Amino acid sequence: MLKFIVKLHPEIAIKSKSVRKRFTKLLENNIKIVLRRVDEKVQVRNNWDNISVVSLLDSEQVRLDIIDGLKRIPGIVQFIEVTETDFDSIDDIYQKALELIGHTIAGKTFCVRCKRSGKHDFTSSDVERYVGGGLNQHVEGARVKLSHPEVTVRLEVRDDKAYIVTQTHLGMAGFPLPTQEDVLSLMSGGFDSGVASYQMIRKGARTHFLFFNLGGAAHEIGVKQASYYIWKQFSSTHKVKFVTVDFEPVVAEILENVENSQMGVVLKRMMMRAGSQVAEKLGVQALVTGESIGQVSSQTLANLSVIDRVTETLIIRPLIQHDKQDIIDIARKIGTAEMAESMPEYCGVISKKPTVKAKIKTILAEEAKFDFDVLNTVVENARVMDIRDIDTEAKQEVKEAESVSDLPEGAVVVDIRSPEEEDANPLELEGIEVVHLPFFRLATKFGDLPKDKEYYLYCAKGVMSQLQALILHEEGFSNVKVYRP
Ligand SMILES: Nc1ncnc2c1ncn2[C@@H]1O[C@H](COP(=O)(O)OP(=O)(O)OP(=O)(O)O)[C@@H](O)[C@H]1O
Numbered sequence: 001m002l003k004f005i006v007k008l009h010p011e012i013a014i015k016s017k018s019v020r021k022r023f024t025k026l027l028e029n030n031i032k033i034v035l036r037r038v039d040e041k042v043q044v045r046n047n048w049d050n051i052s053v054v055s056l057l058d059s060e061q062v063r064l065d066i067i068d069g070l071k072r073i074p075g076i077v078q079f080i081e082v083t084e085t086d087f088d089s090i091d092d093i094y095q096k097a098l099e100l101i102g103h104t105i106a107g108k109t110f111c112v113r114c115k116r117s118g119k120h121d122f123t124s125s126d127v128e129r130y131v132g133g134g135l136n137q138h139v140e141g142a143r144v145k146l147s148h149p150e151v152t153v154r155l156e157v158r159d160d161k162a163y164i165v166t167q168t169h170l171g172m173a174g175f176p177l178p179t180q181e182d183v184l185s186l187m188s189g190g191f192d193s194g195v196a197s198y199q200m201i202r203k204g205a206r207t208h209f210l211f212f213n214l215g216g217a218a219h220e221i222g223v224k225q226a227s228y229y230i231w232k233q234f235s236s237t238h239k240v241k242f243v244t245v246d247f248e249p250v251v252a253e254i255l256e257n258v259e260n261s262q263m264g265v266v267l268k269r270m271m272m273r274a275g276s277q278v279a280e281k282l283g284v285q286a287l288v289t290g291e292s293i294g295q296v297s298s299q300t301l302a303n304l305s306v307i308d309r310v311t312e313t314l315i316i317r318p319l320i321q322h323d324k325q326d327i328i329d330i331a332r333k334i335g336t337a338e339m340a341e342s343m344p345e346y347c348g349v350i351s352k353k354p355t356v357k358a359k360i361k362t363i364l365a366e367e368a369k370f371d372f373d374v375l376n377t378v379v380e381n382a383r384v385m386d387i388r389d390i391d392t393e394a395k396q397e398v399k400e401a402e403s404v405s406d407l408p409e410g411a412v413v414v415d416i417r418s419p420e421e422e423d424a425n426p427l428e429l430e431g432i433e434v435v436h437l438p439f440f441r442l443a444t445k446f447g448d449l450p451k452d453k454e455y456y457l458y459c460a461k462g463v464m465s466q467l468q469a470l471i472l473h474e475e476g477f478s479n480v481k482v483y484r485p
Contacts (some may be wrong), residue, residue, distance in 0.1 A: 002055040004067075004070065004079050006031065008049055009075060026177070027075045029237075030237045031069075031073060034070075037069070038066055041057075042066075067169055073237075074174040074176055074234065078168060078169065080167065081167040081168075082163045082166065083096070083100055086161060087157075093155065105153065106139055106141055108143075110150065112152075113155070115157070117158050131153070172202055174201075181286070183205045184243075187211050189222045191324075197230050199318040201234045208282060211227070215247075215248045215348065218475070219344050222339065225394070228390040244383045249378055250375055253371055260353075262358070263354075266363060266370070270375060272307060274379050275313070281384075289316075290319055297354060302359075338439065341440065342442075398481060399482070400481065401456055411432065411453070413427070413433070414446075414458065415427050416457050437449075439468055455477075457482050
C-alpha cells in the first residue's frame, strides 16, 4: 500500500472556516483528477487538517508517478510519504523504523517525535524514548539531539496501526486552482512569459494564453507548444483557451506611421488594447505579462506607466522585480528553459534607439496616425481554441513512433538532447542508426543530413522533439517524425 499525506498549506489553514472548506474541497478534487490518471482507484480523503492519498497498487512506478503528480498541483506546500504497519509492542514499531529510516540518520543527529491516539498501555513519550534509544544504539554514527537535530523521525500511532514517515516532499505551494479569478497571459515563448504564466497558475488562477503573431510561423509553433506544456504540467485539471491574434497588419501599420523610437511602446499598447478586448470576450479580468524592471531598455517605469494607461484592465506583472537569473532558474526547474532557448523569436518592430522615457503626449500624437480599424479587425478575427487541440493538431501533423518496432526499415533516430544529458543517459537502440544533433543545432545543421531518409527526433520528455519536428515541417522537411518511447 502506498500512502501520502498532503499537509494543509499554512496560508489556507488560517482562512475562515468557509474559505478553508472551499479551498480544501478544490484541492481534493484536483488531486483526484490528477492521481486517477495514475491509479483510477486511488483513494483521496479530505480529513480537514490534511488530505490523505492511498493507492493499493504497490509499485515503484506508481509511487514515483504519484509523487510527480502531487508536485505539480498548485496549493500543496508539502506532502509526506508514510508507511503503515501493524504492531503488538513498541519494539515492533522500533524494528520497522530501523528498517525503513535507519539509513537516513546514519552519521547524523536526530530526534523522534510521536503522535498517538487510541488506547495503549504506553504514552507517546514512551515511544519516542524507546525508538530513539534503539536507533541511537544500533545505527552507525546516529546520535540523539533533542533541539535542532539534523533529522526528525516522525511516527504516529493510531489504534492498532503505526505510521512511519519515510520521506517529506516539497510541492509547488500557492493556492488550489481555481481559487482566484481567471487571467489571460500574454505569451511570447521566452523565459519570462512562461515563468509569469506558471506563477499565476501557482497562485490558483486559471491561466489562458494569448499570442500575438508578428509574422513568424515557427514562433507560433513554439509558443503554442510552450503554452500547452505549461498547462499540461501544472493546470491540466481545468480547461483553458489559447488565443492567436494575427498582429502582422498592426506591425505593418506601426512601421508605416509611427516614429522609430516610439514604435516599441506603441506596439505594446496595441497589444494591451487587443488583449483587453480578448479578455473581455473571454470574461477574464486581468492580463499577465513577463515584463520586469530594467530587463530590456524599454521596460522602464516611465514606459510601463504609459503602457498601463491604455487600458482599464488590470495588468499583472509577476516578475517585475525578479533578476533574469532567478527567472531562468525557475524556467529550468519547471522545464520551459530549453523551449525558451530554442524559441525562434520574432520582434516585429526594432527601434534603433527605443525610448526609455515615453511621454503620453508624444505617444498619443503617434497613435493618432494609426488606423484603428486595423486593430479592431485583427481582434475580431482572433482564433480562440481549446488548449487541448494544440496537441491533437500537432499529433496529426507529426507522426510518432512509440517503440523501436514502430520504426520503419532504414529510419534514423536523431537524439536532440544536450550533450550533458546524452552522456548522463545514453540512448542505445539496437540495429537503429542514431545521429546526435542537439536541439540548438537543428536549425543550422539538419539540412546537411541526407535527404532520402526518414528522421525520428528523440528527447527525454517528448516535448522538445515534437516542437522541433513541427518547426522542421514548417521549413519544408516532411521526412521528420518523432520517436517517443
Ligand atoms: N508576440 C507576443 N505575443 C504575446 N505576448 C507578447 C508578445 N511579445 C511580447 N509579449 C509580452 O510582453 C512581455 C515583454 O516582452 P518583451 O519582448 O519586451 O520581453 P522579453 O524579455 O523578450 O519577454 P519573454 O522572455 O517573455 O519573451 C512578454 O513577457 C509577454 O508577456
